[in-house]
Amino acid sequence: MKLTAPIYHLKRRAKRLCREEAIPLHEALDRIAVQEGYSTWSLLAARQTTAGTAASMLAQLAPGDLVVLGARPGQGKTLKSLELAVEAMRAGHRAYFFTLEYTVTDVIERFAAIGADHGRFAPLFEIDCSDTISADHIVGKLSKADPGTLVVVDYLQLLDQRRDNPALGDQVRKLRAFARQRGLIIIFISQIDRSFEAAVKPLPDLDDIRMPNPVDLRLFDKAYFLNKGEARLLAIN
Known part of the structure; x- marks a missing residue:
């Protein structure tokens, strides 16, 4: 139901x-x-259904995967990304949260919303709220990251905001190569276009990802879409 x-x-x-x-x-x-x-x-x-639980979602991801996690506002995409980070940390991996949207306090407060204790995971969890977040910034920060590390980028479209950053497609391509080289899982939270209408289809898909500038979505390995408590995994490659 x-x-x-x-x-x-x-x-x-x-x-x-x-x-x-x-x-x-x-x-x-x-x-x-x-x-x-x-x-x-x-x-x-x-x-x-357990299809949309963080544990089952994480089980379908592999080191080297580049993932897009898309939903309209208010559907829990930020919380879901944190749940995935928590599941990775429960398995002993580190997790990083790069955000151009929230403060450190904002992110920590959201742990309570998913029923997790930030203090328990603090040694394995790092939040980066730098104004200069880009592919180069992320690669530099994670140059020594261990395989299996889970990385959240909040959010995809914001990497395209600064004029001095490379084109978004080039940044995604660089992070794809880096994820494979280091064995990381990189999850991009993504906006969904306003034209998406739940009355027409229950969940967004690749056609609904908001792209101010063109990006080859085949650079991603998998996509998760959320809407009204439901989740769907789409294998791209």
């Missing part, structure tokens, strides 16, 4: 209901579950 919103949105709704009506959280969760067509929250959680 398809949910009306991602799980984390439903949890936020339940917490708000808990405060507004002064009821226990478990009761608020069950009420939300009923609205979604399930008798209890535990049944809702159990019935949801």
Whole structure:
């Protein structure tokens, strides 16, 4: 059964209901579950497919992969990328989060939203909020990264903003070669064009990725698309 919103949105709704009506959280969760067509929250959680879980998504990625993770605003693409980073760190790998969008505090606060303790993973997790993030910057920062390191770039289109940066296609090509050389997994969070209409198709695809300047999407190995709690993997190469 398809949910009306991602799980984390439903949890936020339940917490708000808990405060507004002064009821226990478990009761608020069950009420939300009923609205979604399930008798209890535990049944809702159990019935949801594991296809979109971070663990199953990460299992489908391999060292050297270049991945695009796309969704419209509010569909959880940043949180999903952090969930993937957490899963990689649970397996003993390091993770890096390069962002031109958020501050360090913003990123750390989002750990709570996915139910993870930032303090536990801090030794393996590095956040880079430099204004000069580009392919060259990332390659320089990760020159000694171990195979299996997971890298999140937030987000793809912002690499194209500075006039002194190389063309976006050239940057993606450089990071593709670097990922293969070092055995890294690099995930680009990506914007989806406003023209995407969920009423026409349930999930975005490659045609919906917003590209202010042309980029050969065949440079990517895989793409994940999110919408309303659903996720789909597309193998590009």
